[in-house]
Amino acid sequence: MSSDQLVVLSTNLNKKYEVLEELGCGMHAVVFKAQSVLDGNFYALKVSRKTRLRSKREAQNKALLNESEILKTLSHKNIIKFFEVFEESSKIHVVLELIIGGELFHYLSLHKGITEWESQSFARQILNGICYIHNLNVAHLDLKVPFSS
Numbered sequence: 045m046s047s048d049q050l051v052v053l054s055t056n057l058n059k060k061y062e063v064l065e066e067l068g069c070g071m072h073a074v075v076f077k078a079q080s081v082l083d084g085n086f087y088a089l090k091v092s093r094k095t096r097l098r099s100k101r102e103a104q105n106k107a108l109l110n111e112s113e114i115l116k117t118l119s120h121k122n123i124i125k126f127f128e129v130f131e132e133s134s135k136i137h138v139v140l141e142l143i144i145g146g147e148l149f150h151y152l153s154l155h156k157g158i159t160e161w162e163s164q165s166f167a168r169q170i171l172n173g174i175c176y177i178h179n180l181n182v183a184h185l186d187l188k189v190p191f192s193s
Contacts, residue, residue, distance in 0.1 A: 057130040057137055063089060068147075072104075077142060087127065090138040108136050114182055115140075122173035 061078040067088065068075050078089040095104055108129075115126035125141035145151070148166060152158065177184060 057132075061087065061089065061139065078139070086142045088124075088140040088142045090140060092136045092138075094134055094136065105136065108138070112138055118177065118180070118182075120173060120176045122169045123176065 060081055062081060064077045064079055064086075066074060067077050073090045073092040076089045076091065078087050079085070080087065092104070092108055112126060112129050115124070118126075124143060127139040127141070129139070130137040174184060
């Protein structure tokens, strides 16, 4: 499937999903909880604003569509599932599996002194996902390890 087939008209977004609440935001996107109008299932809706500078916008769009192309081919319990992309003039919306529980960093900040077993479990899940994509010759270029003081 080409990138052209991946992107659908944004007018369909509001016909298919109801945006419910903001879940979090990062440097390049805001993530919302959304509900399918068709089946009632919940999803994560990652919304990225397109930049105004043409050269940056083209690179940003290409990177986002490339990420979506890769995600739609992956099937692993430790990797978020991709569903579809909607594009409009100023934003790109990516519909993803909704993961309940929040970020690992937030969990660790709330639970001071996790057990060795928990630590091993988290590491195993992360490494299983990384090994899976590496076996497909895909590199994750956005892994972050936050450090707190």
